[in-house]
Amino acid sequence: MEHLLDKPTQLAMIQPVTDAIYAINGKWKLPILICLSFEKMRFGQIANDIPNITDRMLSKELRELEANRLVKRTIFDSGPVKIEYSLTDHGRSLHDVIIALHNWGVEHRKVIFKH
Amino acid sequence: MEHLLDKPTQLAMIQPVTDAIYAINGKWKLPILICLSFEKMRFGQIANDIPNITDRMLSKELRELEANRLVKRTIFDSGPVKIEYSLTDHGRSLHDVIIALHNWGVEHRKVIFKH
DNA sequence: CCGCATCCTTATAGATACTG
DNA sequence: CAGTATCTATAAGGATGCGG
Numbered sequence A, B: 001m002e003h004l005l006d007k008p009t010q011l012a013m014i015q016p017v018t019d020a021i022y023a024i025n026g027k028w029k030l031p032i033l034i035c036l037s038f039e040k041m042r043f044g045q046i047a048n049d050i051p052n053i054t055d056r057m058l059s060k061e062l063r064e065l066e067a068n069r070l071v072k073r074t075i076f077d078s079g080p081v082k083i084e085y086s087l088t089d090h091g092r093s094l095h096d097v098i099i100a101l102h103n104w105g106v107e108h109r110k111v112i113f114k115h
Numbered sequence C: 001c002c003g004c005a006t007c008c009t010t011a012t013a014g015a016t017a018c019t020g
Numbered sequence D: 001c002a003g004t005a006t007c008t009a010t011a012a013g014g015a016t017g018c019g020g
Helices: A007-023 A029-038 A043-049 A055-067 A095-113 B007-023 B029-038 B043-049 B055-067 B095-113
Strands: A071-076 A082-087 B071-076 B082-087
Touching: A007 B029, A007 B095, A029 A043, A029 A055, A029 A071, A029 A082, A029 A095, A029 B007, A043 A055, A043 A082, A055 A071, A095 B007, A095 B095, B029 B043, B029 B055, B029 B071, B029 B082, B029 B095, B043 B055, B043 B082, B055 B071
Parallel strands: none
Antiparallel strands: A071 A082, B071 B082
């Protein structure tokens, strides 16, 4: 990215990047998405996998992720009602972002903690 | 990422991703980093390139980016004092993250607006 | 022109209790 | 189990003005 792009192109990147950040912002959205990237899960399972998240936050974040079409909520009311959360195709398309964040996060930790 | 990783591996990813998110969180950090990825800049230039940012926020975010070693602040006091901000190597290493966010952001906009 | 300090408002997150 | 309601604490962001 160093001098590969001209200035207008560079500035034009800001909006999509901002859009992306807004869709995954907050403390819990990525953890939730990572959980769901493995398998579809029920509310309580997600809460178990993510330390310290409260029901209120999990509920709130799930609704926002649904509004942004990253997560799908499915109700099975055969017998006892059961609700499952899963990624949409669009949610799965975050894969590259998550990998990039993960790789950078590992390096970042080294930089911050080595001195 | 779909069923390629086992559960413990998946959960272990959460921390580095959270670290990364924290380093670039807030409304303005990515826009600032994108600006600086083109060239080193002075305070006022950055403020001009990023619509609506206030001096207070720019100042605050720059200090946080410096603390996280993403941005370097250089003072030239030859004659009139001049201050330049530039990316560190570590800041430049965010390139892949920014590209991934950008690519996904473009698709996200399509998904959201096509209804 | 560059940037910080103060004050103020809004947004986000947490604790706790409670419901169908 | 899968949440909601209420209330409080903290963080993020904005307006404005000052000083080098």
